[in-house]
Amino acid sequence: MSLAEGIRKHGFKKWYERELLQSHAHMVLAFLAVVGLFAAFEAASQFKGLADQAFNLGAGLLCAAIGLWGLRRYLRLLSKAEAAAHQADCPHCGTYGRLELVRADASGDEVEVRCRKCGHGWHMSA
Ligand SMILES: [Zn+2]
Numbered sequence: 001m002s003l004a005e006g007i008r009k010h011g012f013k014k015w016y017e018r019e020l021l022q023s024h025a026h027m028v029l030a031f032l033a034v035v036g037l038f039a040a041f042e043a044a045s046q047f048k049g050l051a052d053q054a055f056n057l058g059a060g061l062l063c064a065a066i067g068l069w070g071l072r073r074y075l076r077l078l079s080k081a082e083a084a085a086h087q088a089d090c091p092h093c094g095t096y097g098r099l100e101l102v103r104a105d106a107s108g109d110e111v112e113v114r115c116r117k118c119g120h121g122w123h124m125s126a
Contacts, residue, residue, distance in 0.1 A: 002108025003084055003126040007101045012088055012113075016081055016097070023077035026070045033067030036060075080109075084126040092120035 006015025040060030047053045088097045095117045102112040102121060109126040 002104075003080075003124065004101055004104030004108035004111045007099070007111065007113070012084075012099050013097045016085055016088075019077055019081035023074050023081065026074040026077065030067045030070030030074060033063045033070060036063035037067060080126045084124060087122075087124040090115040090118060090120055091122055093118040 001009075001015065001018070003015070006012070006018070009015075010018065037060055040056055040063060043056050044053070044060075047056050085097075088099065089095070090099070093115060095115055098116040099113040100116055102114050104111045111124050112121060113124055114121045
């Protein structure tokens with residue numbers, strides 16, 4: 001979910017929380033995929049038939065691909081959320097995360113926001 005869509009639907013703090021939960025769910029997926037990859041390594045010595053070894057190799061490659069995808073997605077979501085969080089302090093009054101969306105670009109990751117406490121506006125990018 002883009003920053004603009006998240007602020008519009010849920011508010012900044014809820015968007016940030018959801019991005020962190022989603023990113024850590026991908027980290028758990030990457031961890032489980034690594035466990036599956038090690039299980040495939042462990043099972044490789046026990047399979048003697050060609051079909052079983054081919055299946056085990058396929059399962060190992062699938063686990064590796066899922067693990068890399070999960071790790072990449074985890075880091076991407078986490079860095080996006082953290083980048084936005086570091087810009088969520090109002091430059092005028094210092095209030096954190098109490099902002100409303102003024103306008104956004106087409107991607108939704110470049111936004112103009114306004115502080116709900118003092119009305120000061122600033123630019124954020126995720
Ligand atoms: Zn303010």
